[in-house]
Amino acid sequence: MYTETTHDAAHGEHHDHGPAKGLMRWVTTTNHKDIGTLYLWLAFIMLLYGGSMAMIIRLELFQPGLQWVEPHFFNQMTTMHGLVMVFGAIMPAFVGLANWLVPIMIGAPDMALPRMNNWSFWILPFAFTMLASTTFMEGGAPAFGWTFYAPLSTTFAPDTTDFFIFAVHLMGISSVMGAINIIATILNMRAPGMTLMKMPLFVWTWLITAYLLIAVMPVLAGAVTMMLTDRHFGTSFFDAAGGGDPVMFQHVFWFFGHPEVYIMILPAFGVISAIIPTFARKPLFGYSSMVYATASIAILSFMVWAHHMFTVGMPVAGELYFMYATILISVPTGVKVFNWVTTMWKGSMTFETPMLWALGFIVMFTIGGFSGLMLGVAPVDTQYHDTYFVVAHFHYVLVTGALYSIIAAFYYWVPKWTGHMYDEKLGKIHFWWSTIAVNVLFFPQHFVGLAGMPRRIPDYSLQFAEFNAISSIGGFAFGLAQVFFLYIVIKTIRGGEKATAQVWEGATGLEFEQLPSPPPYHSFTEAPPVR
Amino acid sequence: MSPLKLAAIPLLMFGFGFALVPLYDVFCDITGLNGKTGRIEAAEIDASQVDTSRTIEVRFLANTNTGLPWDFQPLVKKMEIHPGQVYEAVFRVRSASDRTTLGQAVPSVSPGLAAEHFNKTECFCFTEQELAGRETLDMPVRFVVGTGISDNIEQITLSYTFFSLDKG
Ligand code: HEM
Numbered sequence: 001m002y003t004e005t006t007h008d009a010a011h012g013e014h015h016d017h018g019p020a021k022g023l024m025r026w027v028t029t030t031n032h033k034d035i036g037t038l039y040l041w042l043a044f045i046m047l048l049y050g051g052s053m054a055m056i057i058r059l060e061l062f063q064p065g066l067q068w069v070e071p072h073f074f075n076q077m078t079t080m081h082g083l084v085m086v087f088g089a090i091m092p093a094f095v096g097l098a099n100w101l102v103p104i105m106i107g108a109p110d111m112a113l114p115r116m117n118n119w120s121f122w123i124l125p126f127a128f129t130m131l132a133s134t135t136f137m138e139g140g141a142p143a144f145g146w147t148f149y150a151p152l153s154t155t156f157a158p159d160t161t162d163f164f165i166f167a168v169h170l171m172g173i174s175s176v177m178g179a180i181n182i183i184a185t186i187l188n189m190r191a192p193g194m195t196l197m198k199m200p201l202f203v204w205t206w207l208i209t210a211y212l213l214i215a216v217m218p219v220l221a222g223a224v225t226m227m228l229t230d231r232h233f234g235t236s237f238f239d240a241a242g243g244g245d246p247v248m249f250q251h252v253f254w255f256f257g258h259p260e261v262y263i264m265i266l267p268a269f270g271v272i273s274a275i276i277p278t279f280a281r282k283p284l285f286g287y288s289s290m291v292y293a294t295a296s297i298a299i300l301s302f303m304v305w306a307h308h309m310f311t312v313g314m315p316v317a318g319e320l321y322f323m324y325a326t327i328l329i330s331v332p333t334g335v336k337v338f339n340w341v342t343t344m345w346k347g348s349m350t351f352e353t354p355m356l357w358a359l360g361f362i363v364m365f366t367i368g369g370f371s372g373l374m375l376g377v378a379p380v381d382t383q384y385h386d387t388y389f390v391v392a393h394f395h396y397v398l399v400t401g402a403l404y405s406i407i408a409a410f411y412y413w414v415p416k417w418t419g420h421m422y423d424e425k426l427g428k429i430h431f432w433w434s435t436i437a438v439n440v441l442f443f444p445q446h447f448v449g450l451a452g453m454p455r456r457i458p459d460y461s462l463q464f465a466e467f468n469a470i471s472s473i474g475g476f477a478f479g480l481a482q483v484f485f486l487y488i489v490i491k492t493i494r495g496g497e498k499a500t501a502q503v504w505e506g507a508t509g510l511e512f513e514q515l516p517s518p519p520p521y522h523s524f525t526e527a528p529p530v531r
Numbered sequence: 532m533s534p535l536k537l538a539a540i541p542l543l544m545f546g547f548g549f550a551l552v553p554l555y556d557v558f559c560d561i562t563g564l565n566g567k568t569g570r571i572e573a574a575e576i577d578a579s580q581v582d583t584s585r586t587i588e589v590r591f592l593a594n595t596n597t598g599l600p601w602d603f604q605p606l607v608k609k610m611e612i613h614p615g616q617v618y619e620a621v622f623r624v625r626s627a628s629d630r631t632t633l634g635q636a637v638p639s640v641s642p643g644l645a646a647e648h649f650n651k652t653e654c655f656c657f658t659e660q661e662l663a664g665r666e667t668l669d670m671p672v673r674f675v676v677g678t679g680i681s682d683n684i685e686q687i688t689l690s691y692t693f694f695s696l697d698k699g
């Protein structure tokens with residue numbers, strides 16, 4: 001496999017060919033930039049698909065009572081929304097960024113395993129088509145929540161659940177292949193002089209994320225395999241009648257699930273660590289502490305899973321351990337926020353669109369971190385668990401956290417990718433529109449949650465009506481803002497002011513210092529000098 | 532690190548996912564954390580160890596899971612006991628089916644921390660139970676609560692759920 005890459009690189013030197021023509025270019029491509037683009041488009045399509053299901057949810061919750069959809073269909077919507085956003089939007093978007101950026105940040109000609117790269121991507125459209133098609137089958141789409149707890153997903157689930165299981169297996173295989181590729185690229189293909197401790201933080205965070213992926217995606221695969229054999233082959237992993245235990249499912253799931261939430265946020269930390277120094281025109285404060293903080297978050301993330309299970313009836317010793325361990329994670333997370341703020345301290349800051357999204361990230365991700373801390377306190381989580389407070393928490397960390405960082409990354413690197421500047425005015429409108437909307441959408445959910453409104457239920461008591469109406473209005477506005485984003489993306493790809501090689505005044509790194517905008521189809525066929 | 536070596540990690544972790552199932556059980560056995568009761572031999576009990584200065588109330592619960600047409604009740608709802616002494620409680624089960632049916636009882640003790648001190652010398656939950664059509668059966672449990680049990684515990688609930696073992 002190695003010889004394949006070096007061969008390709010050597011091949012490129014003889015006659016530097018561009019992309020193939022036509023549609024087959026995208027099907028057969030092994031080029032990291034093409035594959036990065038494919039991932040990003042898939043993620044965007046999934047964002048709109050998952051988003052339209054969120055619109056149905058907010059429509060139904062606009063008023064108390066049942067207005068628009070059947071409860072069973074509502075459950076399908078919350079489930080599919082969660083699955084599509086987690087596995088279809090956020091994760092592929094970060095893999096897309098890794099494909100585009102890792103090689104040009106470390107001075108490599110391409111990913112280490114280009115053919116496998118093509119495979120990792122092309123599995124995904126099939127997986128999601130299969131998952132989405134269950135909506136039109138008898139029994140309907142999965143309706144047991146994105147966490148698919150047994151026995152709802154085993155004994156009581158429709159036949160279509162088997163498609164869901166197969167789809168999860170495919171996504172897992174894709175993620176694991178993608179992660180192996182990223183690790184192999186980062187460890188073996190850095191330009192001479194690019195030592196580990198000189199790597200941009202985005203590369204570091206992705207290296208650590210990739211290790212998390214290969215460690216926990218197989219555990220998820222194990223969980224769905226146990227589900228499959230429980231459903232069809234007479235095993236009783238999660239069935240008390242046969243000596244199993246449904247709570248065991250939650251342990252196995254969250255052993256995957258908690259590291260998974262960090263898979264969705266560590267690359268975001270890398271993006272923010274690239275953007276803040278550029279627009280503060282100061283080097284990142286505390287580079288090595290950032291690396292160590294990321295690594296310790298990753299290690300700790302394996303030891304806190306049962307904070308999702310405080311109410312299953314754990315003994316006090318377990319509750320205490322998982323509570324302290326969970327709260328311990330906020331120390332390295334705090335180090336990161338501290339470093340970003342210190343980077344900006346006395347910097348000469350400007351507020352172009354990527355910076356706005358990055359700042360939005362820092363403020364609102366921190367709000368999500370604080371609600372996480374509240375949830376991590378076992379005795380109070382008994383009240384908050386499975387209410388809208390949890391929904392508010394994870395949307396602050398995932399929407400205004402992970403998604404904001406992805407959008408920030410788009411605005412920051414799109415001039416490099418396409419050679420065109422995006423429209424600054426539209427970018428700013430997009431930011432303010434989204435930021436106001438997203439807070440109108442999710443902030444009231446803290447209140448209804450604290451007041452006891454349960455999640456995943458299509459109806460609610462009357463006293464929650466006002467906050468839900470407000471939340472829905474915010475939701476529609478936020479959804480529309482992302483359609484506007486689609487327009488900005490297309491407009492930027494088709495044209496715009498020419499971007500310089502450095503793009504931003506304060507930008508550093510190989511991709512800005514050594515490559516034109518846009519970079520050639522095959523870049524760094526010879527290793528660049530590294531300062 | 533070469534990709535092939537890296538590929539070993541996911542393979543290993545896939546196995547680890549399955550290994551978690553017995554691992555949790557072992558962990559709970561060692562720590563006594565999840566409310567599973569212990570089993571000891573009658574000969575191991577030292578009759579001179581009875582602590583008559585303490586009295587603990589033991590309550591009994593009986594449930595049947597869906598799919599098993601059994602009526603399942605404890606004959607007495609609760610007992611006052613002294614740690615260290617062996618007691619017997621009887622549960623009565625009556626089948627409402629005309630066919631022969633097969634069930635397995637799964638015990639659980641709460642509070643969870645009492646579980647590691649709650650030991651049984653004999654229990655209908657150790658084996659499968661078969662009832663002929665309309666049969667009634669009295670089933671004994673012999674148990675002893677260890678003297679090491681925490682002073683804070685004044686009440687223990689022993690609950691059984693019968694699950695159907697009939698396939699289909
Ligand atoms: C300061 C760090 C964090 C702490 C202390 C924390 C704590 C918690 C706790 C205790 C819960 C369980 C609440 C319950 O169900 O009762 C929870 C749920 C959740 N958290 Fe966090 N969290 C943190 C950061 C994050 C991050 C960074 C993400 C993702 C990017 C995240 C995503 C989620 C998700 C998706 C759920 C809900 C899972 C479900 O559907 O039940 N959290 N968090």
Ligand SMILES: [Cu+2]
Binds near residue numbers: 257258304307308
């Ligand atoms: Cu968690």
